[in-house]
Amino acid sequence: MTSLMAYITNRLVRHSVEHDPEALARHARDPEAAIVLLAGDLPVLTAGEPGTCFLPASVLERLPAHREQVFLGYLQDRPVIATLADPEAAKTFEEDPAFTVENLRAVAVNGLVPAEELGTLAMAKSLLDWHARHRFCANCGAPTCHAQAGFRRDCDACGAQHFPRTDPVVIMLITRGDRCLLGRQPRFAPRSYSCLAGFLEPGETIEDAVRREVFEEAGIRVGAVRYLASQPWPFPSSIMIGCAGEAESDEIVFDTAELEDARWFSKDDVRRMIAGTHETFAAPSPIAIAHHLLRQWVRD
Structure with missing residues (x-):
């Protein structure tokens, strides 16, 4: 049943936040890290037949800033970091023929990346979307902050801990x-x-x-x-x-x-x-x- 179903395969060794809560802070400085970049809701891919969602860390130099980062895990010992940029950043990459910017559904339908990368893109999009939607504490209304390499948000005002939802x-x-x-x-x-x-x-x-x-x-x-x-x-x-x-x-x-x-x-x-x-x-x-x-x- 699952031979062509999208988003079900993820080759990453997922990050265990309990074992290494500082993984993001450490790997964000690694020039060998792979970046999974979303400009708003749109993944940024290398152009190709197919391309890839795993971009070099140097791609972040094209951005004036980014909103959120989450450490996803390892791909053959290479750290992988999901990064959320402003929607306006899409234009920067759309104007460069080395890149493709497309919505995640079209990425799957048109085979713009290998099938085994779709699960990583789904993971990145879901986590980054959760961060964008949960900037305030549901318990007391105070702002929350990024924690546990991106797999939690904490409220300093009341001590509540918030985890990604599915x-x-x-x-x-x-x-x-x-x-x-x-x-x-x-x-x-x-x-x-x-x-x-x-x-x-x-x-x-x-x-x-x-x-x-x-x-x-x-x-x-x-x-x-x-x-x-x-x-x-x-x-x-x-x-x-x-x-x-x-x-x-x-x-x-x-x-x-x-x-x-x-x-x-x-x-x-x-x-x-x-x-x-x-x-x-x-x-x-x-x-x-x-x-x-x-x-x-x-x-x-």
């Missing part, structure tokens, strides 16, 4: 016999239908989240649920929990606030959607876990 999302292929339930939202690409999905709520099991979301969005009752696979989804920082569920009812009553349409599809429909030969409907992009849930279903 939001769990259930995404489910619901079947009844030889048909599966798919829906589309207005923001989807034209003709594209995908698996239903929704955020896991506090105090809720994965299985119950699948049942609740499907009933809320499509009016379908779901019985047995099983886990299949997961995918980091750095928009901004989610983990997609892929499940299969067995429908106990047929009639669809979809929530128009959530979905533009929902319907049952046959295996033949889905095969042609994946192949790109269906005259009316299209499958989700191969970078997404939904594509692979569908592919496994028609293969089984």
Whole structure:
């Protein structure tokens, strides 16, 4: 299932903040360090077929300043540091043919870096986005400061410690016999239908989240649920929990606030959607876990 899924492979030996909280301060001065640079939300890559997200430390000399840095870990003993620059910095690199600046989804879709680098980019984007959104303490409202090489923010006013968060999302292929339930939202690409999905709520099991979301969005009752696979989804920082569920009812009553349409599809429909030969409907992009849930279903 996972052969082409984006963001799932990360070659880094991840940093253990408990063992080396001063790693960032030490490696930030290392001229051999690799820099994963984001200008706002946009990764900066070397141009190539493919390029790479691992830039030389000298690239920072092009920036008047940067906002945040996080020590991510090691790539074959080479320290790797994620760096957040102002969005305006993108122009500096867009004007240089040695670099490519593109959004992270397009990087994955177009293969602008090797597949094994996408997990590192997802990690960098999620952590840097978390820093940008958590500059004040949720407990007392005072400013927080960077700590533990970027894997924590501390509040000096009340002593609270804040850690990066990942939001769990259930995404489910619901079947009844030889048909599966798919829906589309207005923001989807034209003709594209995908698996239903929704955020896991506090105090809720994965299985119950699948049942609740499907009933809320499509009016379908779901019985047995099983886990299949997961995918980091750095928009901004989610983990997609892929499940299969067995429908106990047929009639669809979809929530128009959530979905533009929902319907049952046959295996033949889905095969042609994946192949790109269906005259009316299209499958989700191969970078997404939904594509692979569908592919496994028609293969089984």
